[in-house]
Amino acid sequence: MHFTKWQACGNDFVFINAAENPDIKSISDQAKLICDRHYGVGADGVIFILPSEAADLKMRIFNSDGSEAEMCGNGIRAFAKWAFELGLVNEKKISVETGAGILYPELLDDGNVRVDMGVPHLSAKEIPVLGFGDGTVVDKPLINGGTGKHYQVSCVSMGNPHCVIFVDDVNAIDLPGEGHQLEIDAHFPNKTNVEFAQKLSGNHFRMRVWERGTGITLACGTGTCAAVVAAILNGFADKSADVDLDGGSLHIDWAGSSKDHVYMTGPAVKVFEGDISL
Numbered sequence: 001m002h003f004t005k006w007q008a009c010g011n012d013f014v015f016i017n018a019a020e021n022p023d024i025k026s027i028s029d030q031a032k033l034i035c036d037r038h039y040g041v042g043a044d045g046v047i048f049i050l051p052s053e054a055a056d057l058k059m060r061i062f063n064s065d066g067s068e069a070e071m072c073g074n075g076i077r078a079f080a081k082w083a084f085e086l087g088l089v090n091e092k093k094i095s096v097e098t099g100a101g102i103l104y105p106e107l108l109d110d111g112n113v114r115v116d117m118g119v120p121h122l123s124a125k126e127i128p129v130l131g132f133g134d135g136t137v138v139d140k141p142l143i144n145g146g147t148g149k150h151y152q153v154s155c156v157s158m159g160n161p162h163c164v165i166f167v168d169d170v171n172a173i174d175l176p177g178e179g180h181q182l183e184i185d186a187h188f189p190n191k192t193n194v195e196f197a198q199k200l201s202g203n204h205f206r207m208r209v210w211e212r213g214t215g216i217t218l219a220c221g222t223g224t225c226a227a228v229v230a231a232i233l234n235g236f237a238d239k240s241a242d243v244d245l246d247g248g249s250l251h252i253d254w255a256g257s258s259k260d261h262v263y264m265t266g267p268a269v270k271v272f273e274g275d276i277s278l
C-alpha cells in the first residue's frame with residue numbers, strides 16, 4: 001500500500017489516498033500497526049483522503065491506538081497541501097468534510113496553511129462532559145483520579161473533546177502519569193485530549209499535550225485552538241494568541257463569541273513517500 005508521510009509541528013501522520021486504496025476498513029483496522037514506530041511506518045495517526053458529496057474532499061483520521069477521531073487540526077493543514085499537490089483540487093482554499101463539520105483550509109503564499117476551524121463548542125452536552133452542569137463549561141474543578149491532584153479545567157470541543165488546564169510551569173507536569181488519567185477520567189464519556197497551558201506574556205503561551213488515543217505528541221492543532229478559546233474565555237488572552245508547542249508554533253485567532261469561528265495558522269511538511277505491505 002502506497003502512503004505519504006507528513007508532519008505538522010512534529011505531529012506526524014501517514015496519509016492514504018482512498019482513490020488508490022479503497023479498502024478503508026481493512027487499512028484503518030491496521031492503524032495501530034501502521035503507526036507503530038518499530039513494526040510499522042511510525043506516526044501519531046493515519047489520515048484518509050476521500051471523495052465527498054458535501055465538500056471538495058473528505059478527511060477521516062484514526063489515532064495510533066486505532067480509534068477514529070472527529071477532527072485533526074495539524075492533519076487538515078497537511079491534507080490541504082497534499083490534495084493540492086496531487087491535483088485533487090485546483091483552488092488554494094478548499095472545503096473539507098470532517099467529523100467536526102465542513103472546514104476550510106487555505107494555502108498561504110509563505111507555505112503555511114490557515115484553517116477556518118468553525119465555532120468552538122462550549123456546552124457540556126456538546127463536549128461532552130458530565131458532572132459539571134449543563135451550562136457553558138469554562139472553568140470547573142476536577143480531581144485527577146490517578147494522582148489526587150485538584151485541577152481547575154476548561155472544557156472545549158473543536159469537534160473533538162479537550163480538557164485544558166492552565167499551570168504556572170508546563171515543564172513541571174508529569175505528562176505521562178497525569179495525561180492518561182485525565183484522558184480516561186469518568187467525567188468524559190468519550191474520553192478527552194488533555195492540554196497543559198502556561199501563559200508566558202501577553203498573548204504568548206506554551207503548551208504540552210496528551211492526546212486521546214495517541215498519548216504525548218509534539219503538537220495538537222485542535223488542542224491549541226481549544227486552549228486559546230479557553231484562555232480568552234478565562235481572560236488570559238484577547239482575540240488571538242501564539243502558542244509554542246514541543247514541535248513548533250501555531251497562531252490562533254478567535255473574536256470571542258460562541259458564534260465566531262476559530263482560525264488556526266501553521267506549517268505542514270511532507271517528509272517522505274513509501275510503500276508498506278499489510
Ligand SMILES: N[C@H](CCC[C@H](N)C(=O)O)C(=O)O
Nearest residue numbers: 069072073074160220221222
Ligand atoms: N487525538 C485526537 C485526534 C487528533 C487531533 C490532533 N492531532 C490535532 O492536531 O488536532 C482525538 O482523538 O481527538
